[in-house]
Amino acid sequence: MIKKGFHKNIKKAAAWTLTAVMAASMAGCGGGKADTPAVSETEKNTAVSASEEGNSAAAESTQSGESKYADTLTIDFFTKDANYQGIQSGWFAKIVKDKFNLEINIIAPNISGDAVYQTRAAAGELGDIIHLSAEQMKDCVDSGLIMDITELAGNSESLKRFETGAKSLSDYFGTGDAIYAFPTNASTEAKPTDCSQMRYNAPENGFYTRWDYYYELGCPEIKNMDDMLKVSKQMQDNHPLSDSGKPAYAFSLFPDWDGKWLATASKYCIMYGYGGSTGYILFNSDASKSFTLEDEDGMYYKVIEMFYKANQMGILDPDSSTQSFDELTAKVKDGAAFSSPFPITEYNTPEHVEEGKGQGFVPVGDMNYAPLGYSPYGQGGAVAMGSNVKDPERVFEFFEWLSTPEANMLTYAGPEGLTWEEKDGRPCLTEYGKSALQGGSVQNVPVPEEWGGGNYGDGSNKLVTSIDYQMDLHPKYRETYDTGSWSSTIEENRNKIHDEWTEVYGYEWPLEYLEAKDMIHPFPGNSFREPADPSDIKTIRSECNQILTEYSWKAIYASNDDEFRQLWQEMKNKLDGFGYQKVLEFDWKNFEDAKAAVQEVLNAG
Incomplete structure (x- = not known):
């Protein structure tokens, strides 16, 4: 037996657990807080400002929580990784409706079959927002199915973080300086040589x-x-x-x-x-x-x-x-x-x-x-807007918002005040959050009516599309968006x-x-x-x-x-x-x- 005694210098922010309360996800993984560099308050504030403000129109709707649009718009969101098809419902739908007056119709090849891609591409109507592999996205750019968003993206503070990945995709597409898509699961905070496939400080x-x-x-x-x-x-x-x-x-x-x-x-x-x-x-x-x-x-x-x-x-x-x-x-x-x-x-x-x-x-x-390191170039996927997008400016505001820390926290940690809260400068799960988010695996616990009602799992973000990587670091907290890797969660679940x-x-x-x-x-x-x-x-x-x-x-x-x-x-x-x-x-x-x-x-x- 290899007994060495207890290690005395405990790293409180380290993360490893294999309980059902913190079950490991096989979709993705990454490092915890232990090896992140120290960041000054000035640097934190600058990062948060650039990441969360977005362009002025998106920021207005995000900060107020009320949409400036009178008419409800239903958009088609074609996403290769989703395991749900139909209208997004529940608490996440309520937030999107309040901010942008949008309803999201999810089109998922995982549900309807791969033929739906060929059928919709042939008809020139893949969707208003489209998430594909980079290879498929190139075919769609070549076929004129993707909108040139160079001007819109150029005015976006939030998306500037992902400029390296977007330019790499443009090189791959052969579109010069024109931007047609952004990578998915891209990292802008962690270094490319840091390990991303390390959840709870154990190897994937x-x-x-x-x-x-x-x-x-x-x-x-x-x-x-x-x-x-x-x-x-x-x-x-x-x-x-x-x-x-x-x-x-x-x-x-x-x-x-x-x-x-x-x-x-x-x-x-x-x-x-x-x-x-x-x-x-x-x-x-x-x-x-x-x-x-x-x-x-x-x-x-x-x-x-x-x-x-x-x-x-x-x-x-x-x-x-x-x-x-x-x-x-x-x-x-x-x-x-x-x-x-x-x-x-x-x-x-x-x-x-x-x-x-x-x-x-x-x-x-x-x-x-x-393991894979973090990558500003993403992990093989790309997300874009369709060339026949309805109301391009409004849809872009939503597209841009999806890249913000606010949207990432909603996707992976849920609404602040319901599933999590800030304590002593770090994110912590609430008692409700501990029931709703068992190690990042969402559970169907009832949601209070003021948050949208229904069940938590049913109402969670079903898009499975994120420009920012789940295991990248939140610019303010310097912890991942993944609740299972939060130092507060780890300390409580040994x-x-x-x-x-x-x-x-x-x-x-x-x-x-x-x-x-x-x-x-x-x-x-x-x-x-x-x-x-x-x-x-x-x-x-x-x-x-x-x-x-x-x-x-x-x-x-x-x-x-x-x-x-x-x-x-x-x-x-x-x-x-x-x-x-x-x-x-x-x-x-x-x-x-x-x-x-x-x-x-x-x-x-």
């Missing part, structure tokens, strides 16, 4: 397993993948059944997120240092090391081999290749699955964690975590799992441990945008994606070592038969451009 990707089972074993040191398997086997042998009496497995996977590869395998690649990719090439945080997916010396192959070994040992869930992510989380909640490459914390109820039961992060000796973790490793939080052991090297935010595949490459890649995912699963379930190697070679032969090497030539060229962009950031310090 790593070896997460049942802490109570591991602690029961005496917390044996885990040096590498083989030790991960060995310890996982011991835990499963000691706990072969779930709480309901069903078979339990140390490893349980799912295919929902698979595309060009097994998504769960890619998460372990990030844990081992490979967080960058161009097509079928993965590379480390400074782009000095790289490999292709089929390479037997590469990390992807090693992870697939680890899953194969897990199956041979009887510790891989036989449903892994067919079950949905929702089915997996149900198993976690029942205790039927307990190891994963990112936190799945359905078992971590307040009752369980107070008893020391639940999933937690366990360091592996040879891990070299390569539990038995955290105390035992500190007892074992000698540090209060995993981030401190990883930094001390030099096990974390963020992939810096940079200007590289992967170009669209030419038509011939796109066709070949589609075939190769299917082969890579199909044979990765086949190899995992191979009956013995010989069959595992045979299947991998068969996969390589098929890939070459479909033109894989031609795709790699294209990917390697992109890698060189990505490497140059990464080196530019690193050289700039």
Whole structure:
């Protein structure tokens, strides 16, 4: 057992918790307050002024809370990431109505299907505000579906913060100095070399397993993948059944997120240092090391081999290749699955964690975590106004307002005075907020009528579109917009799992441990945008994606070592038969451009 005693120098603003009260989000993550630079009151006030005022018209409606517009306008908001379709309702709708006299009709391909994009684009009516991937946005700019907002944006104090990302998109679109779109999830406060995939001061990707089972074993040191398997086997042998009496497995996977590869395998690649990719090439945080997916010396192959070994040992869930992510989380909640490459914390109820039961992060000796850094260029998405937008000036005021700290706090923390309040110069959840926002996962608790009525979750912002990144820093508070990473929330939610973790490793939080052991090297935010595949490459890649995912699963379930190697070679032969090497030539060229962009950031310090 690796006992070092309690770490004496507690960083109060650090953040790590795996309770249901602060369940980890897989949509995004970032650092807490601990490593943010000191900022003078003058700098704070200047930042707040530039960020919150916006242009004069938007500021008027925002500050008064009353719209200057007499007529209600319904706008179409096409958003690629939303999981809700229809009219925005509830407390957030009330705020937008009061400020801008707008109603928002959300159009979501996740609900209506991908064909809605093609149909509406062909008709020239994607929406008044449009959120797409940068690649799709380029197609729409080329087709004349996007409004040139250069003049409007040039007068916006709030959007000036995102000028770097907007100009990068213009370069990508080939529109010169004209601005057509802004990046989504862009960061303007944190540095590009700071880690953004670190919520609650624990890595988003790593070896997460049942802490109570591991602690029961005496917390044996885990040096590498083989030790991960060995310890996982011991835990499963000691706990072969779930709480309901069903078979339990140390490893349980799912295919929902698979595309060009097994998504769960890619998460372990990030844990081992490979967080960058161009097509079928993965590379480390400074782009000095790289490999292709089929390479037997590469990390992807090693992870697939680890899953194969897990199956041979009887510790891989036989449903892994067919079950949905929702089915997996149900198993976690029942205790039927307990190891994963990112936190799945359905078992971590307040009752369980107070008893020391639940999933937690366990360091592996040879891990070299390569999370994304913060990026002024965003994280691949773009948001714009349609060329046929209704009432451009009013819609732009709303568009601009969405980039302000006020709108970000509403989106991620809810209304001030209802879910949160300022105490001693920092944001704190109210008692109502603690019920409504359980670790950033909104709950359907009743909303007072004066705030719009209905239920909190139903009335929350459904757009899933933000120019500002959730884990960037509020210019006044110097804390993230994510309530789960607030120092006030962290201090209130430490539990038995955290105390035992500190007892074992000698540090209060995993981030401190990883930094001390030099096990974390963020992939810096940079200007590289992967170009669209030419038509011939796109066709070949589609075939190769299917082969890579199909044979990765086949190899995992191979009956013995010989069959595992045979299947991998068969996969390589098929890939070459479909033109894989031609795709790699294209990917390697992109890698060189990505490497140059990464080196530019690193050289700039």
